[in-house]
Amino acid sequence: MKTPKGHEILKIIRAHIEKYKREARVYNIGIVTQIGDGIARVHGLVTVMSGELVEFNEGTTGIALNLESKNVGVVLMGNGLKIKERSLVKGTGKIAQIPVSEDYLGRVVNALAEPIDGRGPIPASEFRLIESPAPGIISRRSVYEPLQTGLIAIDAMIPIGRGQRELIIGDRQTGKTAVATDTILNQKGQNVICVYVAIGQRASSVSQVVTTFREKGAMEYTIVVAEMADSPATLQYLAPYTGAALAEYFMYRERHTLIIYDDLSKQAQAYREMSLLLKRPPGREAYPGDVFYLHSRLLERAAKLSSYLGEGSMTALPIVETQAGDVSAYIPTNVISITDGQIFLSADLFNAGIRPAINVGISVSRVGSAAQIKAMKQVAGNLKLELAQFTELETFSQFSSTIENTTKNQLARGRRLRELLKQSQSEPLSVEEQIAIIYTGANGYLDALEIGQVKDFLKQLCSYLKDKKPKFQEIISSTKVFTEEAEVVLKEAIQEKLKLFVV
Structure with missing residues (x-):
């Protein structure tokens, strides 16, 4: 056998070196120092971003919300029962996002846009950030098209336009959800995509709403995002943003959308729970100081887009529950100041047999008759x-x-x-x-x-x-x-x- 010469050996080595591909991977790793009440304190994660998704080694996902000098406060998107002290946590480099597609129509999903209706996975090739920036001034145009609710008291006296934000406010058991669901039923044949977000509701109530939609043929153009009362506070806090991301997907495709947030009082309570556990300083009614920003950044995403962007629209009907008709409480006053008017439902009118129990005197639409056809005016x-x-x-x-x-x-x-x-x-x-x-x-x-x-x-x-x-x-x-x-x-x-x- 012929022994290879020096230059031949060199040639073989060179060929191997050229074929060799080295891939360097850098992971952002942290260690759990404290865990409990749905909150994990993590040491490390040096390059983590605010709102970034992180993965625990036992499979639970979390969101990094508090970036402190010595540790990171992570809220869990699950029960996290298997997470222990000194468990490893890995940063994903991704801000919370969900898959979006036309196939979501007719489905019931959770705050992570995962189906919970037992009808299998939903195909999607595109993703949207859960927290997207709201359209700017130039991207919008003023509201001029009516969005008919089918309720004579609203369409005649408190008209709602496509792209408007109209608050539905009242005590519990005054028919707030009924007004919202009737509006969705009335969109049949109107070329409007509807998203119903249930936050912290009883599972039986959500099931009843879905059954009504199916019986009336409204599920064909509706997506239901549901996080029930037993869901972790993190998911109840995220549910409205998930609904908004799904509605935006259609809005930016020159479609008209309607989104119901039922209700934002429960979301604020979930956010308060998270904030107090993260040791953020409490303010009025123990809510954190940024609770106004929580709702303003959500509701500002509702808009009527300019003709340059295709004139799509997203109409928001947030629901807020009051205690004994007190509209001067913290969350009601916050949301009233963000929206373009409110529909006030009165317990006295409801008990007197007037349904829907709309108090026409203090209900108002700041868009007014611009959202009515001439015949109605x-x-x-x-x-x-x-x-x-x-x-x-x-x-x-x-x-x-x-x-x-x-x-x-x-x-x-x-x-x-x-x-x-x-x-x-x-x-x-x-x-x-x-x-x-x-x-x-x-x-x-x-x-x-x-x-x-x-x-x-x-x-x-x-x-x-x-x-x-x-x-x-x-x-x-x-x-x-x-x-x-x-x-x-x-x-x-x-x-x-x-x-x-x-x-």
Whole structure:
């Protein structure tokens, strides 16, 4: 056998060196020094970022929230029961993000965008940061398109526009969730993607909402993000941001979206729990000082995008629970100052049988009639004023034994107007039906009926218009104006129906 010469050996070594590929990997590693109550104190993690995802060696994920000089405060996104002192923690270099895609429509997911409806994984090729920056001033345009809720009291007097943020506020058990879910049901056929975020709710309540959506065919265009009352505080805190990221995915694809946060009081409580465990200094009502920023950075993401960005929109309806109607508490005042108006639900009205229990006097939309079609403005322009005058007159009339005829007539008209605003749950009305109902009440056609007959008559009138006078709906839907021709058709229908009306 021939012995290789020196230059041949050199050639072989060189060839091996050229083929050799060395890959250097740098890991950011830390050690757990303290663990408990869903919070881990980690020594090390020198280059960790605020909000970065970290992985514990037993598989739990966490978010680095407190970057202190001697340690890092990490909140766990799970129970972390197997994490021990001196366990290793590895930085991922990623800020919290979730997968997004069209396939999320019709699904129920948790705060990490993982499916919890038992229908298997959701395919997704794209990711979005959970905390994205809100669109800037130049990226937005003013709100001008209506978002119909299907609730006559809201669409007529407290209109909501696409891209608006309208707060739903009231005590527990006053119908806040019902208003929000009815709005989602009314988006059927309106080309609006809906995201319902349930934060700290009972599992049975969330299941009931999902069942209603399925029965009414609303799940086709809806995503439900749910973190129940037994979920870790971290996940309850993250759920609204996850919902916003999913809605933004569609908004930046020139689509219209509606997001419900049910409710932000529970998110603030979860954030307070996390902050106190992280030893952040407490402020008013023991909430941390940045709780205002918690909600402002979430709600500012709702916007109507400029024509340059495709005019997509994200409309936010945050829900906040009050205690004994106290709107001056910390979280309610914070959210009121961020939003473009509020719908106040009163426990007294709810107990008096007025559903939805909207207190029209202190409810307001700061976008106003810019979010209404012209036909609705024409018909409902003075409705709020008339109801306010009626409420005042009704209060004063209680102290008087003799009431003159004009006052009697005004009170009778007011009671019928209040009656026509009552609406059953999960029965949203189209804008054409609302216009017909308001016109009938405001022009005194209901005055001859007993109060108990009002709802039945209006129901029959809507069916009569649909079957016998379709021209009315055609005129309103095509022109968006309450024309003289539409008024003539409606008057004929009302008079014909009054003659035929059977209780």
